[in-house]
Amino acid sequence: MTKTVFSNFNLFDGTGDSNDKNAWFAVDDETGKLLDRGTGTAPNGDSNVDLKSKYVMPGLFNVHCHIMSHPDTADGGANESETEAAVFSVQSLRTLLKSGVTFVRECGTTYDLDIKLKKMMDKGTLKHVPSLLPSGMAFSMTGGHGDGYHFSYIVDSPDEMRKAVRTGLKKGAKVIKMMATGGVMTPNDFMDDPQLSTEEMRAGVVEAHHKGLKAAAHAEGNPGIQNALDAGMDSIEHGFYVNEQEAEQMVKQHTYLTPTLIAELAIPKYGKKFLPDWEIKKAEDALDDTYRNFKMAYQKGVKFTLGTDAGTPFNGFDATPTELELMTKIGMSPAEVYRCSSINSADLCGVSDQRGTLEVGKYADFLVLDKDPLADVRNVSQKDKQVYLNGKREF
Numbered sequence: 322m323t324k325t326v327f328s329n330f331n332l333f334d335g336t337g338d339s340n341d342k343n344a345w346f347a348v349d350d351e352t353g354k355l356l357d358r359g360t361g362t363a364p365n366g367d368s369n370v371d372l373k374s375k376y377v378m379p380g381l382f383n384v385h386c387h388i389m390s391h392p393d394t395a396d397g398g399a400n401e402s403e404t405e406a407a408v409f410s411v412q413s414l415r416t417l418l419k420s421g422v423t424f425v426r427e428c429g430t431t432y433d434l435d436i437k438l439k440k441m442m443d444k445g446t447l448k449h450v451p452s453l454l455p456s457g458m459a460f461s462m463t464g465g466h467g468d469g470y471h472f473s474y475i476v477d478s479p480d481e482m483r484k485a486v487r488t489g490l491k492k493g494a495k496v497i498k499m500m501a502t503g504g505v506m507t508p509n510d511f512m513d514d515p516q517l518s519t520e521e522m523r524a525g526v527v528e529a530h531h532k533g534l535k536a537a538a539h540a541e542g543n544p545g546i547q548n549a550l551d552a553g554m555d556s557i558e559h560g561f562y563v564n565e566q567e568a569e570q571m572v573k574q575h576t577y578l579t580p581t582l583i584a585e586l587a588i589p590k591y592g593k594k595f596l597p598d599w600e601i602k603k604a605e606d607a608l609d610d611t612y613r614n615f616k617m618a619y620q621k622g623v624k625f626t627l628g629t630d631a632g633t634p635f636n637g638f639d640a641t642p643t644e645l646e647l648m649t650k651i652g653m654s655p656a657e658v659y660r661c662s663s664i665n666s667a668d669l670c671g672v673s674d675q676r677g678t679l680e681v682g683k684y685a686d687f688l689v690l691d692k693d694p695l696a697d698v699r700n701v702s703q704k705d706k707q708v709y710l711n712g713k714r715e716f
Contacts, residue, residue, distance in 0.1 A: 323350045325712060326366030327377075332358075333695055335379040335663030335678035338656040340695060344377070348685040353711025355681045378659065378694050378701075379679050380423025380686035380708065382666035383641050385558055385579050385628025388413040389431050392637045399470040403432045410434050414450040416638040417631070419716050421701060421708055423686035424452045426628070426670050428498045428537060428558060429459035431471045436493040449715055452686075454670050457494040459539075460485055460525060465516040466504040466539060473500070476517070479524035486528040496670075497529040499554075501538040502545030512561065513542035522552035535669060537579075543567075550576060556626065556669055560618075561585065561611045568618040577626045577669045580615055582647040583640050584630035615651045625651070626669050627662040642702040655698045685712035
């Protein structure tokens with residue numbers, strides 16, 4: 322076994338509220354895991370890296386991405402062939418990595434591309450991309466949000482959901498994404514339109530849980546958020562109109578909330594000359610309510626994760642650090658925002674024993690920054706930050 326020792330840096334390990342000064346840690350070069358860590362004089366390794374008093378923090382999670390979607394085209398690349406979408410997806414993953422994201426959870430992908438790419442990663446034929454938790458295609462009702470473009474299984478009963486989820490699991494899905502409400506990007510529906518029923522979603526949740534996996538619901542308004550919670554969802558995605566009753570139920574059920582604030586903000590901010598008026602209005606109308614509702618939910622103890630809905634209009638794959646800044650407007654300190662990634666997102670993805678925090682025995686996925694991330698979340702947006710996967714520098 323050989324090891325690399327990193328030394329002379331300020332460490333935020335993703336668990337507390339402060340930095341360890343003059344820190345060091347040792348990484349097993351073969352496994353990419355942390356062997357030991359401390360402060361003060363570092364031991365010698367087979368290789369030694371002096372980080373020159375910079376700041377180290379865990380790599381970011383992004384638990385809501387659509388890696389095949391083009392944020393800069395009117396149709397999102399929906400009419401692309403599988404080959405075109407696959408090439409773009411790899412480019413998206415590498416952009417995410419350069420931005421500081423070392424773990425991605427997909428939430429709906431055309432052609433099951435993420436499942437196929439994950440198999441390539443496991444074989445070692447696709448490298449230099451973040452770790453990936455694939456969802457495959459999402460699950461939608463006929464005419465609902467996500468119906469079309471090789472994006473969803475179309476289900477209209479609990480039995481159809483059960484069979485479709487079993488099919489997705491057979492293909493290799495590791496998270497099940499269901500559509501509980503209408504959405505911003507779909508014509509002829511609204512955030513408060515309920516879509517998949519509680520009974521339909523419950524069938525999917527049961528199948529996911531049988532495999533020890535999690536289920537996520539696209540749920541923007543009501544009664545769809547309530548339906549998703551009653552179905553037993555592990556995470557509510559977006560959740561813009563969450564109310565007090567639902568927030569209390571989320572705390573009781575240990576349900577996570579992925580706010581995707583950048584996705585909601587980007588459409589009215591950048592899309593007025595490019596997108597339909599109905600799409601602009603839906604996003605714009607929700608913004609003020611969103612912050613008020615999320616502040617309430619956070620005060621009640623709802624646990625938030627970090628996700629951006631990357632790939633939606635004007636919402637690129639480099640925007641995860643911007644989401645951190647928006648989350649401080651909910652009332653979180655920088656350390657609390659980072660724990661949404663390092664602890665909550667890792668738990669939601671089922672990898673908290675391996676990734677998320679920089680503790681001994683976990684993979685050495687980390688960022689090296691010029692300025693203190695605990696002083697200002699905007700410091701994570703540094704363009705030329707160093708990004709490490711498994712102890713190896715990628716950028």
